């Protein structure tokens with residue numbers, strides 16, 4: 420991947436930089452040498468493959484090295500790793516899961532830890548993004564304390580990105596920091612959330628508003644767990660895979676295009692290669708910029724709109740589906756602002772469509788709500804909204820986007836036609852009000868809204884549309900944290 424160092428400078432604004440203007444001139448400037456795409460056979464130093472078959476990677480990020488095991492029986496492997504490599508006394512694992520991962524894998528994995536001499540405290544929280552909150556983090560802190568978990572113990576996150584972000588956040592604050600290990604169980608967590616050390620909880624104001632950097636001691640996953648993902652959650656992971664491939668460059672993108680059928684069928688061999696490629700690519704980017712000061716921003720391709728969609732839908736739109744839609748939007752913006760070709764937009768659309776990531780119906784949402792959510796996003800500086808732009812696979816930059824340009828694209832995307840005054844009526848009549856955000860007189864950009872968008876002139880529906888809310892899976896309510904203490908079986912061997 421290459422990136423424009425100018426456009427990755429947070430101090431640069433569209434006004435300052437005449438190359439980032441609405442007239443379509445691509446930014447010119449020195450392109451940084453790409454971190455080598457970390458394919459299995461060419462892994463750079465921050466990423467090592469010990470095994471040729473992609474069952475173990477060794478990552479070095481922010482000065483910390485740790486293994487990623489992609490093997491059967493991940494909890495047993497993790498238990499053996501912890502027992503062999505640390506002073507961790509047997510009996511001290513806090514296994515944090517959501518109600519689905521608890522039911523699917525909790526008992527089995529807990530037994531694997533117990534078999535290796537650990538005592539396991541299982542803490543179960545409700546499934547769904549609304550659980551990734553300050554409140555639930557606080558309840559977990561209390562539950563850990565009530566369960567006697569101490570500084571020398573280890574938190575193990577069993578679940579998708581929601582669980583790894585939440586558990587990681589708790590692991591940074593509880594008693595000023597505990598060890599963290601990850602047992603990722605979604606495709607999205609494997610290809611993205613588990614790698615890189617970002618942990619966070621959401622606040623009402625914005626997603627991931629409170630967070631930290633926390634590298635795990637180890638990651639272990641059995642890729643067969645992906646079989647039980649719902650189609651929606653699986654596709655959500657495919658979206659992050661497409662994002663990674665587009666950032667990585669032609670080789671990875673072509674790999675996905677060549678294996679669409681296998682990916683849709685969750686073919687084990689193709690999935691392993693895709694996961695390893697994605698993990699290696701992300702690890703290399705993060706190793707070069709562990710604290711998100713520059714290059715790492717490119718990983719937010721599709722996220723400016725994606726996070727806003729998650730928020731305005733009350734998190735009924737899963738993260739990956741929001742990102743897929745955000746990539747459709749950002750690619751169109753890239754044509755106008757960054758010299759991307761229309762063919763690139765069509766190519767990305769075609770891959771998303773082929774993977775079952777159809778364009779979302781977004782005309783229900785209010786443009787002002789989306790804009791507010793984007794402005795509150797922690798990645799944006801005061802008063803500006805930044806987008807990651809892609810000129811072609813592997814060539815990436817970021818830029819703040821001026822309000823008129825943004826609104827003109829939002830209108831096209833949301834199927835809102837520019838207000839045109841009606842013909843003068845015979846009798847004086849009251850004019851229809853323009854949509855609230857139509858402050859710009861910019862012409863529509865010559866970019867098609869994604870297929871499937873409504874192009875009629877119906878006004879946006881309010882946030883309480885019952886059809887949309889009915890899609891919610893989250894059931895906030897009953898006590899979200901359920902601690903369960905299991906005694907360790909007598910240790911058969913000394914794991915110390």
Ligand SMILES: NC(=O)c1ccc[n+]([C@@H]2O[C@H](COP(=O)([O-])OP(=O)(O)OC[C@H]3O[C@@H](n4cnc5c(N)ncnc54)[C@H](O)[C@@H]3O)[C@@H](O)[C@H]2O)c1
Pocket residue numbers: 517518519520523546547548551578579580581582584604605606607608611612613614615616617618644645646647648649652655656737738739
């Ligand atoms: N820290 C990072 O760098 C980073 C990167 C990307 C995304 N994220 C975060 O990750 C989160 C999204 O992650 P996600 O998509 O994994 O969501 P998730 O963790 O909410 O999981 C999605 C759903 O799948 C269920 N599930 C998990 N594993 C399963 C399995 N094997 N079989 C069946 N069901 C299973 C969960 O219970 C949940 O209902 C968001 O909060 C996002 O912000 C973080």
